[in-house]
Amino acid sequence: MVMSDAPGPVPDDEQPAPSELAAGPGGPAAAPGDAGEDVAGPGLRASLEAILLVVDEPVPVVVIAQVLERPRGEVTAALNELAASYDAEGRGFDLREVAGGWRFYTRPECAPVVERFVRDGQEVRLTQAALETLAVVAYRQPVSRARVSAVRGVNCDSVLRTLTLRGLVEEAGTDAETGAILYRTTGYFLERLGLASLEELPELAPFLPEHVEDVEDAVDEHQG
Secondary structure: OOOOOOOOOOOHHHOOOHHHHHHHHHOOOOOOOOOOOOOOOOOHHHHHHHHHHHOOOOEOHHHHHHHHOOOHHHHHHHHHHHHHHHHHHOOOEEEEEEOOEEEEEEOHHHHHHHHHHHHHOOOOOOOHHHHHHHHHHHHHOOEEHHHHHHHHOOOOHHHHHHHHHOOOEEEEEEOOOOOOEEEEEOHHHHHHHOOOOHHHOOOOHHHOOOOHHHHHHHHHHHHO
């Protein structure tokens, strides 16, 4: 009788589980959610970076923790780890805790490069959104971000930041009632337009929408 070395059929109760088959001889396979990754969405690090990229002011840990539905301690630890990693990698930006919140900032040693790019580098034309925002500031100054956004009908935070970096707009104190930061045009703005003073700005009233005053009144009531 000829003996065969080929294995016979394995009973069902001895068949390996699918997870064991995927693992192979090296041990159990890593689950998709390992290494801090959430199977249903981005990991904590990616979520933090995404939020911090769009904030206009330092955001408190408690707010981030509520949005991500994570413990405050875990979020704080992750933020500190991110800040340390950016320092270790020598990035052009860093993550700082300022005024009770966290936000990305350009590293001080990179300031000359940023300044050259914004002011003395290639002449970059202002976008339509920037021109509209600059016009609102010029004719309504000193004016808050909320009022500028109300006139334009869209959020103007990032555009105001750009105008500030370009040296065309600057902070002008705070509103006595709401505490909101106010903005005004700069001397550099007048220089670029070839004006001696704001009195030389052309009359704009005929071109403004009729509902502008109503919108601003609504903003005032909301802030009050």
